[in-house]
Amino acid sequence: MSDTSFVLLAIDAGNTRIKWGVHGDGRWLASGAILTAESAGWGAAWQAAPKPDRAIASNVAGSQVLADLERACKQAGVPLQVIRPVASLLGVTNGYADPGQLGSDRWASLIAAHHLSRGHKLVVNVGTALTIDALTAEGQFLGGVIVPGPALMRRSLDRGTAGLRLTEGEFNDLPRSTPDAITSGAIAAGVGAITRLADAMAKQGVAPANIILSGGASGEISPHLPIPFAIHENLVLDGLVLIARNC
Secondary structure, eight states: OOOOSSOEEEEEEOSSEEEEEEEETTEEEEEEEEEGGGGGGGGGGGTTSOOOSEEEEEEOSOHHHHHHHHHHHHHHTOOEEEOOOOSEETTEEOOSSSGGGSOHHHHHHHHHHHHHOOSOEEEEEESSEEEEEEEOTTOBEEEEEEEEOHHHHHHHHHHHOSSOOOOOOOOOSSOOSHHHHHHHHHHHHHHHHHHHHHHHHHHTTOOOSEEEEESTTHHHHGGGOSSOEEEOTTHHHHHHHHHHHHO
16 A cells, blocks of 8 residues: 655665655655765765655665665664565566566666556666666566667767767767767667667567656757657656555
């Protein structure tokens, strides 16, 4: 049974940022983010927010970040639950052969997306990594792919080649400068991966009706998507709230 009586601190510890939000009375009371590299000082980031009764976290940033989260919550006297993917939860069935191998951020996003809208869909997060997950209307997670996000693609060319320096360009279908070629290539690669997974779903008779899109770099990808999309910036946090309040 759903319980909305407690104030919840939800934490999404990703590769680049730690996003957090304090949720109560059916709404977000406060939110913010810090760089993951600054996780040692994370406890100070939410001290001005309403005091939470409980905390729940998704962590894909490693053991040191987890230790920093645990220490800050312990010092504040806030019990912390760290989620791990399971075979099924809240109407979503995990399609991985080993459910625990799925990233906890992807798992929370799938749960949130399933409860956001009906129909078959792609759940896409555009951050340091670009994750693209196939979810049916019945809540079956069919599988997904992980590729570098647009910024990471650009940085890889800067670091891995002698003559391609990291410079800002603009998207163009037929780029005619090196900066534009790098920027356009990174975006086209991401959109191509999304299109490829949409085609794979269609071949199985579950063509996606839309895309649930989140992540700090979603604005780079969204103008070029081949099917309708809706941006939900707090998708992981929304999934964490659903898990904490209904399980």
